[in-house]
Amino acid sequence: DTEVTQTPKHLVMGMTNKKSLKCEQHMGHRAMYWYKQKAKKPPELMFVYSYEKLSINESVPSRFSPECPNSSLLNLHLHALQPEDSALYLCASSQDRGFAWAFFGQGTRLTVV
């Protein structure tokens, strides 16, 4: 199984809503990542978890809250988002920190209205 599975594929939420994005991998990878990708742009790193501990937070606003409940799961909790937060949110995993050849999920297309 060489897949990273993200749910939901599409999400529309209001600015007062609370929602969560989910990511799952069963490759035994110990590093997991959240990226944000705007249209026609490369992905931008948001968070890195290594061995279930947050190791990098790229100065992301607090309305985005990551969580790593176990080595296979990664969540991104969303609250009070702004329309400019609309983007494709990509989850990725790699064998360990320092490995760039990560596997990416299909992404969640988020629209904030």
Place this chain on the structure above:
Amino acid sequence: GNSVTQMEGPVTLSEEAFLTINCTYTATGYPSLFWYVQYPGEGLQLLLKATKADDKGSNKGFEATYRKETTSFHLEKGSVQVSDSAVYFCALFLKTSYDKVIFGPGTSLSVIP
């Protein structure tokens, strides 16, 4: 600083044409180099990689050679297909930057029958 430059396109080619997408990098160190591909509506997939000078990465008919003397990692394919239509990202990874992969801006490729 560390950066990746690539032709932004869009690039439009006829089926069976030869493809070159140029990629050059600036790095304070000895990076690993990657090409990722993003098909419409999907996440990123690692296409190929090279970790040291003169290494050639290859996959699905695509090739790229790590050229340290010209700091380049150009992507080539001898005969493109309509199914190759996608956005291609050149990227570098330095151990000193640890988890942070530096992506180029992406090159959009359209292959027409």
